[in-house]
Amino acid sequence: MTTLPTVFITGASSGIGATYAERFARRGHDLVLVARDKSRLDNLAARLREASDVAVEVLQADLTSPADLSALETRLRDDARIGVLINNAGTPQSGGFLEQSAETIERLITLNTTALTRLAAAIAPRFAQSGTGAIVNIGSVVGFAPEFGMSIYGATKAFVLFLSQGLNLELSPKGVYVQAVLPASTRTEIWERAGIDVNTLPEVMEVGELVDAALVGFDRRELVTIPPLHVAERWDALDGARQGLMSDIRQAHAAEHYQPQARGDRKN
Numbered sequence: 001m002t003t004l005p006t007v008f009i010t011g012a013s014s015g016i017g018a019t020y021a022e023r024f025a026r027r028g029h030d031l032v033l034v035a036r037d038k039s040r041l042d043n044l045a046a047r048l049r050e051a052s053d054v055a056v057e058v059l060q061a062d063l064t065s066p067a068d069l070s071a072l073e074t075r076l077r078d079d080a081r082i083g084v085l086i087n088n089a090g091t092p093q094s095g096g097f098l099e100q101s102a103e104t105i106e107r108l109i110t111l112n113t114t115a116l117t118r119l120a121a122a123i124a125p126r127f128a129q130s131g132t133g134a135i136v137n138i139g140s141v142v143g144f145a146p147e148f149g150m151s152i153y154g155a156t157k158a159f160v161l162f163l164s165q166g167l168n169l170e171l172s173p174k175g176v177y178v179q180a181v182l183p184a185s186t187r188t189e190i191w192e193r194a195g196i197d198v199n200t201l202p203e204v205m206e207v208g209e210l211v212d213a214a215l216v217g218f219d220r221r222e223l224v225t226i227p228p229l230h231v232a233e234r235w236d237a238l239d240g241a242r243q244g245l246m247s248d249i250r251q252a253h254a255a256e257h258y259q260p261q262a263r264g265d266r267k268n
């Protein structure tokens, strides 16, 4: 009998992370759950042990704390039972760019990008060496949409997509699966944390539907899973356009429309 890998989930105390925990427990995986709110993690862990008869460990950690982050990195490096990393913890942006303080910018970028990257980097060498393992990074469709007025949050989520695409190219030949999951509006506490009443949104996906769809993509070993995207070809077209653009980058010379005017036309 093969033992299922343990799943390590950040931001597991609520919303998407807690739902991933519930779904992987149902599939029979042991879990390591990470977040700041220990009592919520303990309650979830007790419920999952009872319902699914799996081992659930709780690690209280603030991913913006250097000491906490480094302890989690050590755990990911050393614990060979951990075979799936769900890089889910994230924080929203409240207010526009002009309303941000140094602290809110620092926290948002540290949690949404630095912590996610460092955890992936801690586990990737072990996965690459064993030729197995999965890294799931939770991005957002906001990463496609500067129009939404969440410039810093969106930039962190564009980072998550790019990082996942790059990691896929580097790690999939070594047997490591990388997935970027891009939700749109999903009913979780993130909206309250951003100071927005979720009930004022025109359309919202329920969190169970979001995670179940993400897991369909996971089971298919899809690189980019966008549960709310109803025309899958849109993603293929976007990625195709990107590759087309790259094929027209010629490094030796500036494009014709950037060539300075002929010498005779120039004022000296």
Ligand SMILES: NC(=O)c1ccc[n+]([C@@H]2O[C@H](COP(=O)([O-])OP(=O)(O)OC[C@H]3O[C@@H](n4cnc5c(N)ncnc54)[C@H](OP(=O)(O)O)[C@@H]3O)[C@@H](O)[C@H]2O)c1
Pocket (backbone or CB within 6 Å): 010, 011, 012, 013, 014, 015, 016, 017, 034, 035, 036, 037, 038, 040, 061, 062, 063, 064, 088, 089, 090, 091, 092, 111, 138, 139, 140, 141, 182, 183, 184, 185, 186, 187, 188, 189, 190, 191, 193
């Ligand atoms: N809901 C949406 O509409 C939506 C859409 C697109 C993308 N997403 C992304 O989905 C992911 C999960 O968000 P969610 O919607 O499920 O929101 P959520 O319910 O607010 O969950 C966020 C989780 O992150 C944890 N967390 C926050 N700050 C942390 C920190 N400093 N250290 C450790 N853990 C921290 C929270 O737990 P503690 O407070 O206990 O630490 C919580 O478990 C995020 O990356 C978010 O950007 C959400």
